Amino acid sequence: MEDPPPTTAAAAPISNWGLIRRLFGLAWRYRRQCLQVLILQLILLTLGLSGLSLTGLGIDYIRHVVVPGLPLPAMRFLPNLPADGEPLLVLLAIAGGILGFAILRAFLNYAYTLSINILVQRHLVVDLRGEVYDKLQRLSFRFFDANSTGSIITRVTGDVQAVRMFVDQVLIQCVIMVISLTIYIIFMASLSPSLTIACLATTPVLAIMSAVFSKRIQPRYAQSRKLIDRMVQHFAESVQGMQVTKAFGREAEDRAAFEAKNEAVLVQQQGIFWRVSFFSPSVGLLTRINIVILLGFGGLQVMRGELALGTGLLIFAGLLEQFSGQVNQVATLVNSVQQSLIGARRVFEILDAPIEIQSGESAQRRSGLKGRVTFEAVSFAHADVPVVRDVNLDVPAGTCVAILGATGAGKSTLMSLIPRFFDPQQGRVLIDGIDIRELHLDDLRHGIGLVFQESFLFSNTVAANIAFGHPDATREQVEKAARIAAAHDFIMALPQGYDTVLGEGGNSLSGGQRQRLALARAILLEPAILLLDDPTAAIDAQTEQEIFTALDNAIAGRTTFIVAHRVSTLRRADLILVMENGRIVQSGTHAELMRAPGAYRRVASLQLLDGRELTADITETGGAA
């Protein structure tokens, strides 16, 4: 939880009180279940006290029988004992009563534990996680760029747990604590007010001590986590980069660096150990002082006959123990509040983040786009840094457009404006003459097929991956798409064909195979528009051939935008755009651009001339790009 609050599109941070108010609102949604839990706890408390009272009563009764002259013990709320009953029978009745209460308690305890778990696990956590996940999926890519995968996962897992903690461990526990402490105090006071005051004198000290301790130790634990994370991270990197370390013969240095980080953990922990080992015995000592007061002061009262032994002193001892047990929880409670607030902030940040891109109210439903794409004076900036500047472009349906440019020239961004991954700040993008903001988002995206630089495949079957955008697709449709993408043959060669389960990220496949699956995935949607973001980037030149056939098949009849660096790819296009700093600086066909002086000719010549053999002008481009 130590990563800094990441930047979302969310507005000003919410204050602590605002957060608490919202958390109360969350608990209110589950008020019925909360109430049930509280009532069960209240009954349990009463039964426990009754059992304790009966035990005291039993002892006093034995004393009454054995020591002549002692009065018959009696307790409020409990039926009076018969003065002349058979002692063993009376005792049996008391013992039976204790057991009866205990059995009842056992059942209710079961019900209590279960109902609080159902409240938390089945309702709270499931609902919250579902909501956060659902929202997460609709957030802009900006959010995913700004936050590491680990931190996003934590929001759905750990942070949600922290939020629910507020309901079951803060709110409910608080109410339980207040109620039970009140009952204990009243009960104790009814036995002996003076002893109560004497014994409880230490509790404020205890409560303050716990709260202070937990506040003091928290930053040290956080620091310790950080050091451990650093050590483990170093370790993980060392293993991953072992080849580099070995190749440069730096084992000794690396080991020393690791041992230093390991040592730092050890040294820092000492301080924590000291404090923890100071705190727990101190708490223990306070409890001991309580017992000393109880025995000394309470003992005197018993001797003076002001307090009964069983129904007085022994019950008091039992109450005191439970009382300090509850007070000890103050530290946990304080801690939980802090943690749940941190978690809540991060969870609400997601739930409150505006969905930047969604269909407008009057969005048109249109299945079957034609594929004419028009950019009208489009400008787009990422965090005030202009990325696309004043682009005007009209691409008739069925045209293949290739885009060339250096890293950061705005090629990918320009393409991502078409499926509305971002909306431009100025100008507009039209498809078939309609502003895409007036199209229903689902229809727009269904009409567009996407292949990224490194295609992400899910750990699922090959068929499920191809049918990703259309889960109900038949096997025929899947195979057809695979054939077009020149993937059918290699898929059939896999152990279970289309039902082969891919490893994490599809890493059991080669780069070329992955890209062809990605292509099949896009083709299955039969999109009018195909966006290919440097699809051959991660493929070595030898295997590049595999994908070109697939590309040619896929491109036919669709409006295609393709980002490419190799002349071999660029020259396939009907229109080539050269981008620099977000602007289109050149456009035309390969032949046209080769005639004009400019960036394109420079780059193309570099690739072509590298070959030196003019006859093999075509040759070079494959390898040299």
Added chain:
Amino acid sequence: MTPSSSSLPSLTILQKPAGEDDHHARPLEWGLIRRLFGYTKPLAGKRNWLIFFTLSRALQLPMLAWLVGVIISGPITRGDHHALMIAVSGYALLGFLTEATFHFRQRFAQELGETVVNRLRNDIFACLQRQPMGFFHRTKLGRIIGRMTSDVEALRAGIQDVLFVSIVQLGQMAVAAVLMAWTDWVMFMVIVCMAPILWALNRYFRVRLSHYSRITQESFSRITANLAESVNGIRVTQGFVREDVNAGLFRSLIADHARYNISLARTSAVLVPLLELNTQFFISALLMLGGWRTFGGHMELGDLITFFFLTNLFFNPIQALANQYNHALVSMAGAERVFRLIDLKPEWSDADDAMELPDPRTEAGTAAAEGLHIEFRDVNFSYVAGTPVLKRVSFEARPGQTVALVGHTGSGKSSILNLVSKFYLPDSGLVLLDGRDLMATTSGSLHRQMGMVMQQNFLFTGTVFENIRLAKPEATEEDVRAAARSLDCLDMIDALPNGLHTEVGEHGGGLSLGQRQLVCFTRAMLSDPRLVILDEATSSIDALTEERLQTALKLLLKGRTSLVVAHRLSTIRHADLVLVLDQGEVMERGTHEELLALGGHYADLHAQFVQTSSEG
């Protein structure tokens, strides 16, 4: 929301089969315990004190409880003021002493645990560094990290808690037993009979609890795996409008997890009340039996009260011990795995009589031979016995020459690099470096004269400067700049956001592919190697950067011997020797021109490039 239950079957595959050596628990083993104990040696003094404090606490705790009983049943019942004051003061004193002991007992135990863990981590690290590269290619990173984190943590619990807590608890039980037997042995016998029942009950439920908690854990890791995929694949998901389907899948996963969680809760919801019921059952039995015996004059009321205080002392440890026993079994499993790793003998290490590879540049008067001389003679090699990867490979790279390795994936190109770097050993045949057998040369001395650039361009977290300096830790900033300048790429490094001091994130994040490669080139340059090992990146880099890289590469290779797995035609063309590999065999050899003229395998490969580019 459309939680389509039809897509449920696909969930199961997200679960990864647990490895065969991932046992959760393991029976106690004396050898492992003794070995762990050996790790406490550096703190032997503290350890011995710790044992002392633990033993005294095992006496103090029951004494305190007994005192309470005695004070109530003695002075208070008798009404003896004076005795009460003395006894209460005694209690206060003992109480203080007990808590003071507790401080040391807790602190020393934690320090001991942390020290052992610290030493184990260092041992694991050192052991890993001794392993040849083959180990890292075989073993999953997650598994190695598991040794370092969860297994070591399990061990810590075993060291700092199990033994010492058990001593205290057992001592408490023993003292309570003695006191009870001394007070009234008939009553004590009744109580003793209950103990095994309590123990059995506890064991039964603990086993079930740990079973459920493992299932719950597994279902949770399915959730995180799904989340990780959802986050990493977000572009695909949004692009293909899959949000609702994914949400449905995710909901069924979390509902699944909730179900397991509730099963877990249900088990503990039975156990906890059952234990409490047991105590209450006890109190009522005590009351009955004690009352009966007191009425009959066989027992004093005071003794009965003492019993009330001692029984808890006798029974509470049973729960705690059952818990510790569980921890102990988990620790054993952790210890076994950690020690198995630490004990793992490297498959091979440098021969004892291996000698340093002399660097002629350091010897006065022999500044001539800059590059390393390499020769492969009939080298056979396999990663897995029976599946040869290289077959009778022979070639020679004279000082200063560039040898390009060409062939399809799996043809054995990388294996040649692995052999010449001594990351693996050949099955048979000779690898000669400057005429000396590789086997008779120490890895370290070879690596010091070698510079390596791998395909992944792996960078460590830290600054660009730190990453480059990895090759030569004593290098100054000026040295690093000089190295970059000699590759004619200093301007590109200076153009980074913070120049040389730009932070690179996980695996070089933040830098572009081209920039990462540049850093790797500079790193290799800084080490001023006689041999450059280069696995060319397959990925295309934007054309202008690519040009700079090619220039830098030429400068890096100049005057040095180099072995290059080539993906760029330009690199191949500049090579002095091209080896065309297919299924582990050298099919053809010669220069680019010679091979083209030959019209064989290479010409075919080359024609593929040609075709690729001419089709458009």
